[in-house]
Amino acid sequence: MSEIQTSDTGGKKKKGGSKQKKISVFVDFTPMVDMNMLLITFFMLCTSLSKPQTMEINMPSNDKKITEQDKNTVKASQAITLVLTGGDSIFYYNGQPDYKDYNSLKLSSYTPGGLRSFLLKRNDDAVTKINDLKKKKLELKISQVDFTKEVSDLKNGKNTPVVIIKATDKATYKNLIDALDEMQICNIGKYVIDTISSADKFLLRNRATKGAYARSGAK
Amino acid sequence: MSKVKVARKSTRIDMTAMSDVTVLLLTFFMLTSTFVKKEPVQVTTPASVSEIKIPETNILQILIDPKGKVFMSLDKQGDMVETLTSVGKDYGISFTPAEVRKFKILKTFGVPMKNMKAFLAMTSENQDKVLKDLGIPTDKKDNQFKSWIKEARATNKDLRIAIKADQNTPYKVIKDVMSSLQDLRENRYNLITALKKVSAK
Numbered sequence: 001m002s003e004i005q006t007s008d009t010g011g012k013k014k015k016g017g018s019k020q021k022k023i024s025v026f027v028d029f030t031p032m033v034d035m036n037m038l039l040i041t042f043f044m045l046c047t048s049l050s051k052p053q054t055m056e057i058n059m060p061s062n063d064k065k066i067t068e069q070d071k072n073t074v075k076a077s078q079a080i081t082l083v084l085t086g087g088d089s090i091f092y093y094n095g096q097p098d099y100k101d102y103n104s105l106k107l108s109s110y111t112p113g114g115l116r117s118f119l120l121k122r123n124d125d126a127v128t129k130i131n132d133l134k135k136k137k138l139e140l141k142i143s144q145v146d147f148t149k150e151v152s153d154l155k156n157g158k159n160t161p162v163v164i165i166k167a168t169d170k171a172t173y174k175n176l177i178d179a180l181d182e183m184q185i186c187n188i189g190k191y192v193i194d195t196i197s198s199a200d201k202f203l204l205r206n207r208a209t210k211g212a213y214a215r216s217g218a219k
Numbered sequence: 220m221s222k223v224k225v226a227r228k229s230t231r232i233d234m235t236a237m238s239d240v241t242v243l244l245l246t247f248f249m250l251t252s253t254f255v256k257k258e259p260v261q262v263t264t265p266a267s268v269s270e271i272k273i274p275e276t277n278i279l280q281i282l283i284d285p286k287g288k289v290f291m292s293l294d295k296q297g298d299m300v301e302t303l304t305s306v307g308k309d310y311g312i313s314f315t316p317a318e319v320r321k322f323k324i325l326k327t328f329g330v331p332m333k334n335m336k337a338f339l340a341m342t343s344e345n346q347d348k349v350l351k352d353l354g355i356p357t358d359k360k361d362n363q364f365k366s367w368i369k370e371a372r373a374t375n376k377d378l379r380i381a382i383k384a385d386q387n388t389p390y391k392v393i394k395d396v397m398s399s400l401q402d403l404r405e406n407r408y409n410l411i412t413a414l415k416k417v418s419a420k
Contacts, residue, residue: 178265
């Protein structure tokens, strides 16, 4: 392949026509391969193939106009509050918690059977509709643009739950990402990260002591 | 006895095909990969199902290590210079052109302002050694992180903020960073994660 056939007419000319002398030029590609291998090694070691994934979040502004009362109205309707503590456990309560009953704060986990199944059940309406849409998209019945638009409409629909994520100082960054991940898996469009309040701390402590803390406080 | 004649064969191998393959591979690597940025601390990002890719330019990356040290990196050198000068102005420090030049070539920075001059005077090997023990202060008393963000934003309006934190970073540090960002009305930002495959249900 790397041979080049050159023909040249020899200097001597004989009577019976010219005899062609063949010189083969063989190009040695070994150094070229060496160099390429070196470059490949360099690129493999010094670069990363995958671009990092990201998660986009919108935080609420720090506006002081949003009062405690506004938060409570959201809470009372259909909010789910998640309290992330360290380790693998996660607590949640629906709407307004009952401060007297320590069982209103429920324990769950990050496993598919834990929080995810609960949130999927709560968001049942939107989830089934979105799954239908996904199926339609696979069958190429709707375009990508329509799909994203309809999904975001469904996610932010009226009857979808609002999730408030609160984390204690013991929680790690991984816990936060896991919780945010569940929001995406369960197609929840309305969620917010909030700082933990003293009321939530009270609930946690009350649960840890099985109600003894509330009783001692009530006295 | 008759000698056994060994036919001499040329041991030349045609390397053309091999060369073709390597060039192809090389092209592939050059086109698809991005260079690894040198970071002062090793960070393992948590996995998520999100599949949004991070944009390539105008990124302000906030790097948080497991101990809670905060570092920053900007991808444009021009922005870095302007940010340094304006943050320096806030803290009453002015930098000589030589110091600015050294700052410009840093990949990641995260030094308290009072140490900045001494840090820039070091050789780059020494800088790498000390950098991982420093970090930008984020506490309430002296929140230098806030002024870095503010000045970086003032320099480049299109900057996108991306937070890259280790999965074992305590939430307390993240909360500090997030609330500093909130105070500056930076409400949209990206969290850098690794990819995880999870089926819904």
